[in-house]
Each structure stands twice: as structure tokens, then as C-alpha cells.
Amino acid sequence: MITFVQILDFIGTFAFAISGIRLASAKHFDWFGAYVVGLATAIGGGTLRDLLLNVTPAWMENPIYLICTALALVWVILFGKLLIHMHNTFFIFDSIGLSLFTVVGVGKSIALGYPFWVAIIMGSITGAAGGVIRDVFINEIPLIFRKEIYAVACVIGGLIYFGCDLIGLDSYICQILGGSSVFITRILAVKYRICLPTLKGIE
Amino acid sequence: MITFVQILDFIGTFAFAISGIRLASAKHFDWFGAYVVGLATAIGGGTLRDLLLNVTPAWMENPIYLICTALALVWVILFGKLLIHMHNTFFIFDSIGLSLFTVVGVGKSIALGYPFWVAIIMGSITGAAGGVIRDVFINEIPLIFRKEIYAVACVIGGLIYFGCDLIGLDSYICQILGGSSVFITRILAVKYRICLPTLKGIE
Amino acid sequence: MITFVQILDFIGTFAFAISGIRLASAKHFDWFGAYVVGLATAIGGGTLRDLLLNVTPAWMENPIYLICTALALVWVILFGKLLIHMHNTFFIFDSIGLSLFTVVGVGKSIALGYPFWVAIIMGSITGAAGGVIRDVFINEIPLIFRKEIYAVACVIGGLIYFGCDLIGLDSYICQILGGSSVFITRILAVKYRICLPTLKGIE
Numbered sequence: 001m002i003t004f005v006q007i008l009d010f011i012g013t014f015a016f017a018i019s020g021i022r023l024a025s026a027k028h029f030d031w032f033g034a035y036v037v038g039l040a041t042a043i044g045g046g047t048l049r050d051l052l053l054n055v056t057p058a059w060m061e062n063p064i065y066l067i068c069t070a071l072a073l074v075w076v077i078l079f080g081k082l083l084i085h086m087h088n089t090f091f092i093f094d095s096i097g098l099s100l101f102t103v104v105g106v107g108k109s110i111a112l113g114y115p116f117w118v119a120i121i122m123g124s125i126t127g128a129a130g131g132v133i134r135d136v137f138i139n140e141i142p143l144i145f146r147k148e149i150y151a152v153a154c155v156i157g158g159l160i161y162f163g164c165d166l167i168g169l170d171s172y173i174c175q176i177l178g179g180s181s182v183f184i185t186r187i188l189a190v191k192y193r194i195c196l197p198t199l200k201g202i203e
Numbered sequence: 204m205i206t207f208v209q210i211l212d213f214i215g216t217f218a219f220a221i222s223g224i225r226l227a228s229a230k231h232f233d234w235f236g237a238y239v240v241g242l243a244t245a246i247g248g249g250t251l252r253d254l255l256l257n258v259t260p261a262w263m264e265n266p267i268y269l270i271c272t273a274l275a276l277v278w279v280i281l282f283g284k285l286l287i288h289m290h291n292t293f294f295i296f297d298s299i300g301l302s303l304f305t306v307v308g309v310g311k312s313i314a315l316g317y318p319f320w321v322a323i324i325m326g327s328i329t330g331a332a333g334g335v336i337r338d339v340f341i342n343e344i345p346l347i348f349r350k351e352i353y354a355v356a357c358v359i360g361g362l363i364y365f366g367c368d369l370i371g372l373d374s375y376i377c378q379i380l381g382g383s384s385v386f387i388t389r390i391l392a393v394k395y396r397i398c399l400p401t402l403k404g405i406e
Numbered sequence: 407m408i409t410f411v412q413i414l415d416f417i418g419t420f421a422f423a424i425s426g427i428r429l430a431s432a433k434h435f436d437w438f439g440a441y442v443v444g445l446a447t448a449i450g451g452g453t454l455r456d457l458l459l460n461v462t463p464a465w466m467e468n469p470i471y472l473i474c475t476a477l478a479l480v481w482v483i484l485f486g487k488l489l490i491h492m493h494n495t496f497f498i499f500d501s502i503g504l505s506l507f508t509v510v511g512v513g514k515s516i517a518l519g520y521p522f523w524v525a526i527i528m529g530s531i532t533g534a535a536g537g538v539i540r541d542v543f544i545n546e547i548p549l550i551f552r553k554e555i556y557a558v559a560c561v562i563g564g565l566i567y568f569g570c571d572l573i574g575l576d577s578y579i580c581q582i583l584g585g586s587s588v589f590i591t592r593i594l595a596v597k598y599r600i601c602l603p604t605l606k607g608i609e
Contacts, residue, residue: 024348025402032355033348034402051254051457052466060255063320076402117469132543137335139344141545145430145439152438199431199440199482227551228605235558236551237605254457263458266523279605340538342547 005100012097013065015090016042017072020134022083025076027138034076037137039069044130049105049122053112091190099182102127102154103175106161116166120158127154127182149189152196157182208303215300216268218293219245220275223337225286228279230341237279240340242272247333252308252325256315294393302385305330305357306378309364319369323361330357330385352392355399360385411506418503419471421496422448423478426540428489431482433544440482443543445475450536455511455528459518497596505588508533508560509581512567522572526564533560533588555595558602563588 020041024034043059050057059065076083083090105126109119128144128151135142144150161178165171188194223244227237246262253260262268279286286293308329312322331347331354338345347353364381368374391397426447430440449465456463465471482489489496511532515525534550534557541548550556567584571577594600 021402027344027349028401029348030350030399030401032399033345036348036354047255052453052463054257054460054462056257057255060317060321063318066320066324080403114466115469117472118466121472136339136542137345137348139342139545141433142439142543145435145442145543146433147436151442196436196438198434198436199427200434200486224605230547230552231604231606232551233553233602233604235602236548239551239557250458257460259460260458263520263524266521269523269527283606339542340548340551342545 008096008100010064010068011093012100013042013068014072015093015097016130017069018076018083018090019094019131021073021076022080023134023138023140025080029138031073031077035069035073037134038072039066040137041130041134042069042072044133045101045126045128046105046130048129048133049108049125052125053109053114053122055108055112095183095186098127098150098153098186099157099179102157102182103161103179106158106178107171107175110162110165116162119162120155123158123161123178124151124154127151146198147195149185149194149196153182153185153189156185211299211303213267213271214296215303216245216271217275218296218300219333220272221279221286221293222297222334224276224279225283226337226341226343228283232341234276234280238272238276240337241275242269243340244333244337245272245275247336248304248329248331249308249333251332251336252311252329255328256312256317256325258311258315298386298389301330301353301356301389302360302382305360305385306364306382309361309381310374310378313365313368319365322365323358326361326364326381327354327357330354349401350398352388352397352399356385356388356392359388414502414506416470416474417499418506419448419474420478421499421503422536423475424482424489424496425500425537427479427482428486429540429544429546431486435544437479437483441475441479443540444478445472446543447536447540448475448478450539451507451532451534452511452536454535454539455514455531458531459515459520459528461514461518501589501592504533504556504559504592505563505585508563508588509567509585512564512584513577513581516568516571522568525568526561529564529567529584530557530560533557552604553601555591555600555602559588559591559595562591 017038020038021034024037029037043057043065047057047059102123106119106123109122114122131144131150132142157178160181161174164174164177169177220241223241224237227240232240246260246268250260250262305326309322309326312325317325334347334353335345360381363384364377367377367380372380423444426444427440430443435443449463449471453463453465508529512525512529515528520528537550537556538548563584566587567580570580570583575583
């Protein structure tokens with residue numbers, strides 16, 4: 001039986017893969033290159049987290065992430081032109097992925113007994129590091145370092161997750177509240193164009 | 204006693220290191236930088252694979268890869284100008300490396316009990332990820348994402364290796380057939396300029 | 407009680423973080439991006455080393471590196487303009503970091519029973535890989551591959567550390583002599599503008 005979380009996981013993976021394939025496409029990558037960039041965007045964060053936590057990355061135990069990225073590639077090849085008109089849908093899907101991945105990263109770290117600062121960093125890595133690897137592959141400065149609130153939403157969600165855990169709430173509640181915080185922060189940040197201050201060049 | 208596989212391993216490592224040193228040279232890196240890029244090209248794929256498989260990277264147990272890269276650097280410093288006339292030789296050497304490294308990656312994963320999709324990805328990572336790290340270091344878009352059949356040859360070889368393993372062929376035979384597939388695919392792809400389709404920019 | 411080594415560690419981490427934040431600032435990163443680049447510069451080398459040695463990265467056990475990077479960010483936000491006049495101070499701080507981190511990397515590898523070539527590479531990775539990650543994040547060719555003696559100072563220090571260990575000197579003495587070699591090599595290299603030869607472009 002497929003659970004609700006698995007559906008969210010699939011939507012999030014699909015949206016992350018699409019974001020990688022789309023940028024690869026803008027740089028005229030071939031199908032293989034686009035697949036690799038899509039895959040790195042979708043599973044790169046979780047893989048880095050699992051290397052740091054010294055556990056086996058999820059995609060090495062379940063091929064669903066590889067299949068989902070393949071479907072994303074086929075989708076872009078067939079319906080790529082529709083993407084322009086589906087901006088809002090994919091923004092919502094991407095935010096779902098960001099929220100879920102963050103919660104998974106925080107939860108996994110807490111379950112392994114790591115302190116809260118590790119859990120929050122792992123949540124942020126799970127949510128945002130895939131996008132950084134994507135941008136390194138397409139040879140651009142990582143977007144999340146310059147524009148909008150993105151990984152900061154992961155940090156906020158991670159803090160709220162940890163706070164809920166600390167006051168003894170059920171882990172199910174912690175996940176819902178933590179994930180919702182990421183989602184709402186991200187939506188509000190884009191809707192009201194909330195940005196962090198930029199450092200003035202000092203060199 | 205030196206085995207045939209060790210000779211192939213040395214040739215492949217040398218060719219991969221040369222490819223890194225050569226591109227570093229085109230960007231006016233100093234000797235140290237060229238050595239690091241050559242080393243990353245030669246051992247980067249295997250190191251990433253071993254981190255993911257949670258085993259100790261081969262170069263931490265045997266200094267041959269470091270020595271081989273040092274010889275490649277000396278060779279380029281002394282005879283670098285000859286490289287232009289040795290294009291075909293190095294193309295063959297590089298293809299030998301690609302084939303052997305793929306087979307080693309696939310075999311190691313199967314021996315550790317991983318499923319076939321992990322084995323094929325690990326074979327491709329062993330063969331092709333060093334070149335991606337090289338291109339990140341010299342600040343270029345990874346070549347294998349845009350041009351020619353390269354990592355796809357690893358995927359094909361990995362599939363054939365796994366297929367042979369599945370029908371119960373001796374592991375020695377699997378290695379020969381898998382490696383030959385990589386080699387032949389790569390040679391044919393370059394000879395007949397076979398490319399994957401490119402995604403049209405959609406942004 | 408705070409030890410002398412902890413003070414050096416703090417100074418080195420602060421200097422490394424500042425170097426990352428400063429370059430991020432030149433590229434107009436926001437506060438979050440600058441923090442991530444500063445953190446990657448400060449802890450990236452040690453983290454890569456610990457992944458390769460298969461031990462838990464230090465920052466996952468002690469939040470001091472995260473705090474130190476946060477202080478560096480606040481410092482740059484408040485007093486960034488002073489950095490231009492503090493060039494020499496930060497050069498000394500950075501060299502302290504390079505020396506200490508190298509010694510820590512070499513010592514950790516020897517303690518884990520690795521051979522000398524692994525220890526020297528781990529020392530160099532601890533000292534210099536953070537700067538490479540920083541330069542990848544800001545999308546520039548890594549500085550240490552092209553300019554001045556930097557990682558080579560780590561290699562020299564590592565060799566001297568290992569030589570001292572080999573002739574049976576106390577590990578305390580090995581650390582002091584190894585670290586001083588890195589420091590002196592780095593200072594002399596910058597003072598007398600000693601560079602490695604550059605490879606002539608051959609393509």
C-alpha cells in the first residue's frame with residue numbers, strides 16, 4: 001500500500017528532478033547529462049546527509065528515486081514546453097519536496113541520537129544541497145546563496161521540529177509542524193519577495 | 204608478479220591522469236594544481252564509489268595511483284608537446300581505463316550484495332565521475348553531460364555484466380564481456396560520432 | 407579550561423571562515439550564502455578527511471565551529487571595511503589555521519594506523535580542501551591550483567611530521583615541528599613570492 005508520505009516523496013523527487021533537468025536543458029545538455037543533473041538535484045542532498053551520518057543512501061536500497069527521475073526526463077522531453085505555463089504548480093511541488101526532505105533529514109538525525117545543531121544542518125542539507133550540486137554541475141553560482149529564502153526555510157522548519165521534539169510532542173506532530181513551517185516560510189518568502197540582506201562587496 | 208589486470212589498471216590510471224593534467228595545463232595551473240587535477244581524474248570516481256559503498260578507497264591502501272599520477276605529471280612536463288600527435292593512443296588508453304574501472308565498480312558492488320541498479324551506477328561512477336570532478340576543478344561544464352557517448356558506455360557495459368552474472372556465467376567471463384562492451388561502445392561512438400539527443404532549451 | 411591548541415583552532419577557524427565570507431561578499435551573496443561558504447571553507451577540509459577516514463566529522467560533535475563561523479559573519483557585517491587594513495593580520499591567522507589543521511589531519515591519520523602517504527594527503531586535505539570547496543561555491547577556479555605555495559606547505563609539513571614520527575620523536579614534538587614547517591614555508595613563500603612552475607598550455 002502506498003502511504004501519503006510516499007506520495008509526497010514522489011511529488012518532491014519529481015519536482016526536484018524537473019528543476020535539474022530544466023536547467024540542464026537550458027545549457028543544452030544531452031539526455032544522459034540531463035538525467036544525471038536531475039538525479040543529483042533529487043537525491044544529492046539526501047546522499048550527502050547519509051554519507052555524513054554514515055548510513056546507506058536511500059536510493060541504494062530503493063530504485064524509486066531513479067525511476068521517478070527517469071519519468072521526469074521523459075516528461076520534459078515530451079511536454080517541456082508546458083513547463084512555462086506550469087510555473088506555479090512546480091513551485092508548489094518543489095516546496096512540498098523541500099518541506100518533506102527537511103523533515104526526513106531532521107527526523108533521521110534525531111533518531112540516530114545527534115544533537116539539535118546536527119539535525120537542523122542535516123535537514124537543510126537534505127532539502128537544499130541537491131540544488132547546490134545541480135548548480136555546480138551546470139557551472140553557475142548556487143542560486144540559494146544569492147536569492148530568496150530557500151534553505152533558511154529548512155533552518156526555521158528544523159528549529160520548530162526540534163522545539164516540538166524538546167517539549168515532548170509526538171514525532172508525528174513534530175513532523176507536521178516542522179514541515180508546514182518550511183512550506184509556509186517558503187510560500188510567504190516568494191509571495192512577499194522576502195530576501196535576506198546581501199553582503200556588500202568588500203574587496 | 205604483475206598481472207594483466209594490473210597493467211590495464213596502470214594504463215587506465217595514467218591515461219585518466221594525463222587527461223586531467225592536460226586540461227589543467229590549458230588553464231595554466233602550476234605543477235601542484237595539475238597533479239591534484241590529474242589525481243582527482245584518476246581516483247575521484249573510485250573514491251566517490253568507495254565512500255558510497257562505505258569501504259576504504261583503494262589509494263589509501265596502495266600508493267600505486269599516486270605514483271602513476273606523478274609519472275603522468277613528469278611525462279607531461281617533459282613530453283607535453285608530443286600529446287598532440289598521440290591523440291589516438293591516448294584515446295585508446297582512456298577507453299581501456301573507462302572499461303576496466305567500470306568493470307571494477309560493477310564487480311565490487313555485486314560482491315558486496317548490492318542490487319543491479321546500484322552496481323550499474325557504481326560502475327558508471329567509477330568510470331566517469333573522475334572526469335566530472337576534473338571539469339568542476341577547472342571550472343567548466345562537465346564534458347560528459349554534453350558531448351559524445353561516454354558514461355552511457357559504462358551503463359551499457361554494466362547492464363551486460365549484470366546480465367551475464369544473472370544467467371550464471373563465471374565472474375571472469377562477466378568482466379571480459381562487460382569491459383569489452385564499454386570499450387567497443389566507446390570506440391564506435393567516437394568513430395561514427397554517435398551522440399545522444401540534446402534537450403532543447405526550454406527556459 | 408581552554409587549551410592553547412583550542413585557541414589556535416579558534417583563530418584558524420575564524421580566519422578560514424572570514425576568507426570564505428569575504429569572497430562570498432565580493433560575489434554579493436546574502437547572509438545565509440556567506441555563512442555557508444564561510445562554514446564550508448572552515449570545516450570542509452576536515453569533513454572530507456573524516457568521510458575518507460570513516461570517522462564522525464568534528465563539527466557533528468562540537469558546535470564551536472558553527473559558532474565561530476557565525477561570529478566571523480557578524481564581524482564581517484559590522485567591521486567588513488576594516489578587512490582591507492588588516493590584510494597582514496588575517497594572513498597570519500590564515501597561516502596559523504593552515505598549520506594547525508594540517509597537523510591535526512596528519513596526526514589523526516597516523517593514530518588510525520594509516521601509511522605515511524595517506525597521512526600527508528589527509529593533512530593537505532584538512533588544510534587546503536576547504537578553500538577548494540569555497541572556490542567551487544563561488545564559481546572560480548580554485549586559487550591554490552594556480553597561485554603561490556599553499557597546499558605544498560601542507561605537504562612539506564606533513565613530510566616533516568612523518569619524518570619526526572619515524573625517528574621516534576614524541577608526538578608533541580612532531581606536531582610542533584610539522585606545524586612550524588607549514589607556517590614558515592607559507593610565510594616565506596608569500597614574502598619572497600615563491601611559486602611553483604606553471605604548466606604551459608599544450609592544447
